[in-house]
Amino acid sequence: MYVMSSTLYILTCSLYYFPREGEMSLMRLGKHIDNAMKDVKTAVDETGSAVEETRRVYGLKLLRAGLLWGSTYMLSRGLLELPNLAVTVRVLIALVPVPVFIWFLWTWMKGLSEMDELQRRIELEALAFAFPIAVILLMTLGLMELAIPLNPDDWSYRHVWALMPALYFAGLWRAKRRYE
């Protein structure tokens, strides 16, 4: 595209440099083509930068939402360790991270709709890797709970859920590597 544009530009310039009779229409035509090529180049550049901008903004938004959710979760966990809190207050504190997490998920899903088809496939493969393993882990934990007494300080849902995003990131790494 750039080579074609440059060639046309040189041809157009040469026509301007050696104006002869009957070539005025060619000069005008060359100028029109040159302008059209510049417009195409600008449009292509704008599309490309729009794609990059979307990825950059999406990444920052997701990071911001993720940090806020992580902070809210840690704050909630910290407050729930405090003794002498009323049950209603404890329940309210436990539910505080939920809307923040929903906002995080909404940001993520909005970002998915702006991704190109390979990126969406990578996300899908990451989830397809993480989900069945998470199911296996939860099923095993449930059965082990029935089989032997497990220490809830080591083996409870608040410990196990963190494995799910870890599995998703492992799946993401695996899928990205496949298409590199």
Place this chain on the structure above:
Amino acid sequence: MKNRLKVLRAERDWSQEDLAKQLSVSRQTINAIETEKYDPSLPLALKMGRLFGQCVEKIFTLEEAGGRRAN
């Protein structure tokens, strides 16, 4: 599926980035298609055909079992 994307791109002296911009996809997508790790969707294949001025069958060929190409 085999494809001639790399050849067509080289003929026009475009980088992967240039082609990616024109198709509104990421450079990684172009790279994955060229290295035949990823088969594009039909809309993307049609966009490529339109961009290179060729029908999709001229760019992508289905490789049958046993390594024989089918058009």
